[in-house]
Amino acid sequence: MKIVVGEFDTRREADRAMERLVQEYGIERTGIAFAPEGRGEGEGRVAQGGSALMPAISIEADDETADLVRNVLVTAGAAYAQVC
Numbered sequence: 494m495k496i497v498v499g500e501f502d503t504r505r506e507a508d509r510a511m512e513r514l515v516q517e518y519g520i521e522r523t524g525i526a527f528a529p530e531g532r533g534e535g536e537g538r539v540a541q542g543g544s545a546l547m548p549a550i551s552i553e554a555d556d557e558t559a560d561l562v563r564n565v566l567v568t569a570g571a572a573y574a575q576v577c
Contacts, residue, residue: 495555495556495576497551497552497559497566497574497576498549498551498574498577499563500574501549501550501569501572502547502572503548504548506548506569506571507548509570510569510571511525513565518562518565524553525552526550526552527548528550528551530546547573562576
């Protein structure tokens with residue numbers, strides 16, 4: 494099992510990515526964690542404009558689908574996406 498993390502400039506982009514994962518790829522909503530103000534104190538990146546941390550989501554994915562999930566996040570507008 495791997496964790497895929499994506500950070501977005503806006504909450505709207507993060508919401509769109511989550512919906513796409515659930516509706517188009519069958520990812521369980523319970524396997525997606527949403528952090529509206531970044532991943533945690535000192536960990537998140539600053540959004541464009543420098544006023545707030547970037548919304549982030551993390552998804553539990555098996556080894557076979559982790560890269561697909563990362564690509565979906567990038568396509569949905571993630572400013573940063575990584576498989577951990």
